[in-house]
Amino acid sequence: MLSSWLLVACGPSQEPPENSSLTLLHPNNPSSDTETYQTENDFDLLVSDYESTQRVIWQKPDLVIAQLGDLSGKTVADIGAGTGYFAFRLVPRAERVIAIDIDQRFINFMDSIKVRLPENVQDRFETRLGKPEDPLLKPSEADVVMLVNTYCFLENRIQYLKTLATGMKNEGELLIIDFKKNNLPVGPPTELKVSTAQVKAELEQAGFKVKKTDNQSLDYQYIIVATLQKPTNKIN
Ligand SMILES: C[S@@+](CC[C@H](N)C(=O)[O-])C[C@H]1O[C@@H](n2cnc3c(N)ncnc32)[C@H](O)[C@@H]1O
Structure with missing residues (x-):
């Protein structure tokens, strides 16, 4: 089986x-x-x-969410949100959660859960149908972005990250969790997995600064945290 x-x-x-x-x-x-x-x-x-x-x-969702620190007053975008496994756990902690996916069925699924939540929670939870090449964040909309079990499915990742950066605030944080590139009892086939070295190189090429790489906390996955330093426009 x-x-x-x-x-x-x-x-x-x-x-x-x-x-x-x-x-x-x-x-x-x-x-x-x-x-x-x-x-x-x-x-x-x-x-x-x-x-x-x-x-x-x-998956240790509490440990993962703790990596994001204090989320009060912050807007968090969960890209590749799926069923909302992380997005719904984030709502009590954040000011606003945007759960983004490219599959309308997952958007419908999350919306069907959302309507059962208290109104003040519903108001802070938004689902959004993204495009494969663009999460459709508004300029500087997100303080924090999560990509969990999704990074390896992105195409043209460096361009994707650059587009994503426009939707993040200066000094915003990006958390990437994906499967270690080993032979594991879970996760996609090894050839589809992206190594931590490759993720880090792609992040840097897209203008992010890698702040932390954690290969220990999760048995099957790595956690990478990167920050975004947007170039300042000098006015003379
Ligand atoms: C393996 S699931 C992970 C779902 C969720 N993050 C979790 O950990 O439970 C990957 C999700 O990413 C979505 N996805 C794939 N490519 C995407 C893209 N370019 N932008 C947004 N979502 C994407 C898929 O539709 C799917 O829901």
């Missing part, structure tokens, strides 16, 4: 079909073969995978 990438770590909460592929990539990955594509498009399976109750054991 092959299982999806988030299910594998702790045993599946819902058995995937007998012939499903080993990894659930993001649903629109054009490089997927037909079998993978069909599995990826089983939306219910993606949701149960991302929201598996056992995920907390290795």
Whole structure:
């Protein structure tokens, strides 16, 4: 029995079909073969995978969110938000959360949860359909940006990061979490994973400064925190 990438770590909460592929990539990955594509498009399976109750054991969401420090008064954008696994956990801590995804089904899913939240929480939580090449943040809109289990799916990453930078405030923080480039019981195939060295090089090329690389806190994933120093326009 092959299982999806988030299910594998702790045993599946819902058995995937007998012939499903080993990894659930993001649903629109054009490089997927037909079998993978069909599995990826089983939306219910993606949701149960991302929201598996056992995920907390290795994903350690509280530890991840603690990396972001005090979020009061801040706008946080969660790019590649999926089911809102992190975005919903951020709302009690931040002034505003923007949950961005390129898949309308995840936007609809998060909206269906949002309407059940208290009104004062709903007002601070926004879903946004992004584009593959642009998260569609407004200029200097976000203080903090998260990319969790999503960086390896971005195409033209350096250009993407430059576009993202325009939507971030000066000295804004970017947190990237993705799977270590080893053979692991969870995560996409090794060839799809992006090494920490590559992430760091791409961040620097896009104008970010890497502040922290943590390979220890999470068993399967690295945490990279980068800051953005926007060039100042000198007026003589
Ligand atoms: C593996 S899921 C991770 C979801 C969530 N961050 C989590 O950890 O549970 C990757 C998500 O990224 C989204 N995605 C892929 N490419 C994207 C892009 N260019 N911009 C925004 N979202 C993207 C997919 O639709 C999918 O929801």
